[in-house]
Amino acid sequence: MSLLEVENLHTHFITRDLGNRIRVATALNGVSFAVGEGEVVGIVGETGAGKSLTAMSVIGLLPPAAKVVAGTARFAGDDLLAMSPATLNRLRGDQITLIVQSPKTSLDPLKRIGDQLVRIQKAHRAVSDDEARRNAVEMLATVGIPDPEQRARAWPHELSGGMAQRVLIAMALVNGPRLLIADEPTTGLDVTVQAQILDLLMELVQARRLAAMIITHDLGIVAHYCHRMAVMFAGRIVEQGKVADIFKRPAHPYTKALIASTPKQIAARGYAKVGGLPPNLYALPSGCHYRDRCPEAEAACTTEPPLVTVRDGQRALCHVVARGTRVQ
Amino acid sequence: MTLRQFLLRRVLLVIPILFGITFITFMLVRVGDRDPVAMLAGPLADRQTLATLRTEMGLDRSFWEQFAIYVGKLIQLDFGKSWESNNPVIVDIANRLPASLELLLIAMLIGAAVGIPVGLRSAQRPNGAFDQAARFVSLLGFSVPTYWFALMGIFIFFFKLGWAPPPMGRIGLDAIPPPDVTGSYFIDSLLVADWSAVHSSGTRLVLPVLIFSVIVAAPIIKHTRAIALEVLSSDYIRYARASGLSPFTVRRIALRNAFTPVLTFVASELTGLLAAVSLLEFIFAWGGMGQWGLNAILNSDFAAVQGYVLTLALFSAVIYVMVDIAVLMLEPRSALKA
Numbered sequence: 001m002s003l004l005e006v007e008n009l010h011t012h013f014i015t016r017d018l019g020n021r022i023r024v025a026t027a028l029n030g031v032s033f034a035v036g037e038g039e040v041v042g043i044v045g046e047t048g049a050g051k052s053l054t055a056m057s058v059i060g061l062l063p064p065a066a067k068v069v070a071g072t073a074r075f076a077g078d079d080l081l082a083m084s085p086a087t088l089n090r091l092r093g094d095q096i097t098l099i100v101q102s103p104k105t106s107l108d109p110l111k112r113i114g115d116q117l118v119r120i121q122k123a124h125r126a127v128s129d130d131e132a133r134r135n136a137v138e139m140l141a142t143v144g145i146p147d148p149e150q151r152a153r154a155w156p157h158e159l160s161g162g163m164a165q166r167v168l169i170a171m172a173l174v175n176g177p178r179l180l181i182a183d184e185p186t187t188g189l190d191v192t193v194q195a196q197i198l199d200l201l202m203e204l205v206q207a208r209r210l211a212a213m214i215i216t217h218d219l220g221i222v223a224h225y226c227h228r229m230a231v232m233f234a235g236r237i238v239e240q241g242k243v244a245d246i247f248k249r250p251a252h253p254y255t256k257a258l259i260a261s262t263p264k265q266i267a268a269r270g271y272a273k274v275g276g277l278p279p280n281l282y283a284l285p286s287g288c289h290y291r292d293r294c295p296e297a298e299a300a301c302t303t304e305p306p307l308v309t310v311r312d313g314q315r316a317l318c319h320v321v322a323r324g325t326r327v328q
Numbered sequence: 329m330t331l332r333q334f335l336l337r338r339v340l341l342v343i344p345i346l347f348g349i350t351f352i353t354f355m356l357v358r359v360g361d362r363d364p365v366a367m368l369a370g371p372l373a374d375r376q377t378l379a380t381l382r383t384e385m386g387l388d389r390s391f392w393e394q395f396a397i398y399v400g401k402l403i404q405l406d407f408g409k410s411w412e413s414n415n416p417v418i419v420d421i422a423n424r425l426p427a428s429l430e431l432l433l434i435a436m437l438i439g440a441a442v443g444i445p446v447g448l449r450s451a452q453r454p455n456g457a458f459d460q461a462a463r464f465v466s467l468l469g470f471s472v473p474t475y476w477f478a479l480m481g482i483f484i485f486f487f488k489l490g491w492a493p494p495p496m497g498r499i500g501l502d503a504i505p506p507p508d509v510t511g512s513y514f515i516d517s518l519l520v521a522d523w524s525a526v527h528s529s530g531t532r533l534v535l536p537v538l539i540f541s542v543i544v545a546a547p548i549i550k551h552t553r554a555i556a557l558e559v560l561s562s563d564y565i566r567y568a569r570a571s572g573l574s575p576f577t578v579r580r581i582a583l584r585n586a587f588t589p590v591l592t593f594v595a596s597e598l599t600g601l602l603a604a605v606s607l608l609e610f611i612f613a614w615g616g617m618g619q620w621g622l623n624a625i626l627n628s629d630f631a632a633v634q635g636y637v638l639t640l641a642l643f644s645a646v647i648y649v650m651v652d653i654a655v656l657m658l659e660p661r662s663a664l665k666a
Contacts, residue, residue, distance in 0.1 A: 059570065098567075109661065110581075110585060119577070120572075120573070157660070171571065
């Protein structure tokens with residue numbers, strides 16, 4: 001059994017238009033994946049594909065208009081989606097922690113960073129002030145903040161983006177979590193700092209044998225740091241499997257196009273292969289959501305695509321792939 | 329920068345502002361087509377009397393000469409004399425300011441005590457039933473003129489229902505005004521335990537204070553709601569939830585972060601209200617500084633108008649300096665703590 005098992009997750013945005021008619025955006029349309037103990041899973045896809053929404057659905061932090069309408073998300077066997085808000089709140093920040101993409105604005109502006117590290121510990125377990133403070137300073141040292149004793153007294157606005165992200169990593173690790181969710185952890189950072197932060201983060205994840213979910217649209221990050229990956233398009237995972245397998249032999253046309261769009265490939269070929277707009281979530285096409293942009297689309301693609309096992313652990317959601325392999 | 333340096337700089341900055349306001353007021357009161365000499369002398373005065381009076385009042389001199397004399401006296405804290413009352417302006421203001429402040433500060437306390445919680449509650453569920461109702465009340469307080477509220481209040485609660493005492497002053501004829509301590513009849517009569525004066529002045533406070541509270545609360549509701557909405561949708565609140573902090577702690581973080589902007593807003597609103605209260609004082613014959621200032625404007629009582637405007641400006645300046653100090657103490661991002 002994996003640590004986190006998400007099964008058939010459907011999340012909708014339910015809003016009203018100007019005429020007060022109800023509009024439904026089907027943002028997640030049956031997302032299933034798993035993260036094993038000590039496994040690092042990358043989730044990639046274009047903006048609006050539902051990467052962050054998947055994570056937010058799982059940890060119960062959806063914006064008011066969004067609702068999980070179907071599915072389960074089992075964490076160590078317990079369904080997170082069926083839990084009381086208070087029970088789920090006890091897991092958040094303790095067993096499951098989050099690293100966000102806007103570290104500077106995510107820290108409480110009116111509390112010193114050491115105090116924030118103390119606060120998150122005391123919220124989840126009985127720990128003395130002295131011990132919590134020792135842990136905080138130790139954690140700051142672990143994430144590579146120089147002079148941690150002194151820096152614990154710093155205010156969030158005094159930190160650089162990279163320092164603030166280190167503090168968020170410290171916040172995410174100080175309670176000894178089992179699952180770490182990093183939602184575009186380096187998007188807001190300077191390019192030179194990005195690699196340092198990711199190296200630090202993944203080093204700590206590996207040293208502690210944590211399970212991690214890395215949400216990104218940077219395939220390079222996935223190739224470097226992840227064991228397995230899932231490719232999302234319009235609220236579905238269109239392909240998932242071992243990183244090495246997918247990069248070597250992508251099956252789904254969208255994955256192929258994505259991999260063909262890395263700067264190196266584009267430079268070699270002279271043009272980009274992924275084109276077009278994300279589909280309208282208020283009126284998704286029937287069958288395969290990618291068919292309007294797919295160079296290999298055929299008549300069968302207007303019906304629901306089958307989930308095909310390409311090879312051990314690599315699965316794609318596609319008619320075209322199905323013709324070449326056995327249907328699961 | 330130390331606190332003392334900051335304060336010194338801040339206070340020094342007030343001086344040019346006050347000077348500018350003095351100049352503008354001085355100019356504006358003289359632009360009107362009303363001649364204070366003619367008004368003071370009455371319709372029967374002859375040419376000779378008018379000329380003598382004009383020289384006595386110093387109005388025959390050039391504008392710049394008059395201004396120089398005025399500023400020269402102002403530096404010695406001499407605000408001149410009111411032509412109406414023949415009292416030094418500063419004495420008239422000192423007599424009347426407490427009555428205005430009594431009305432203003434009580435209404436401000438009620439307005440903030442009601443407006444801030446209502447605004448916060450509104451923001452918790454935007455467009456919910458409570459929010460809709462609060463926004464309607466706020467809009468009403470914004471858009472209905474003060475005098476209409478006052479007249480309707482008097483019509484209903486004094487004339488029709490007879491619950492409120494007559495809208496004529498701060499204390500009834502049957503009660504003796506208490507000895508002056510704070511300047512508020514209500515508090516002063518409490519201090520000497522004169523219960524008939526307490527009752528008389530207290531009941532007279534109710535209607536104008538309530539009406540003014542509505543005017544005060546309307547913008548507080550609107551701004552508190554906007555500030556709270558912004559804080560609640562901030563990254564740090566989202567992150568606090570993701571950190572599994574208790575709902576109580578999350579709310580405390582939100583309140584703490586909304587506190588400074590709300591305080592700044594309420595205080596800056598206060599600066600405008602000392603002028604806004606004048607209409608209400610007029611209708612309730614309150615005898616406060618606002619009513620006196622309005623009269624001075626209507627009578628072209630130059631020194632009194634200038635004294636009135638300068639007092640308003642000084643009041644604003646003092647409040648702004650106080651807000652700055654408060655923000656400095658509350659905000660880690662402020663220059664003093666860096």
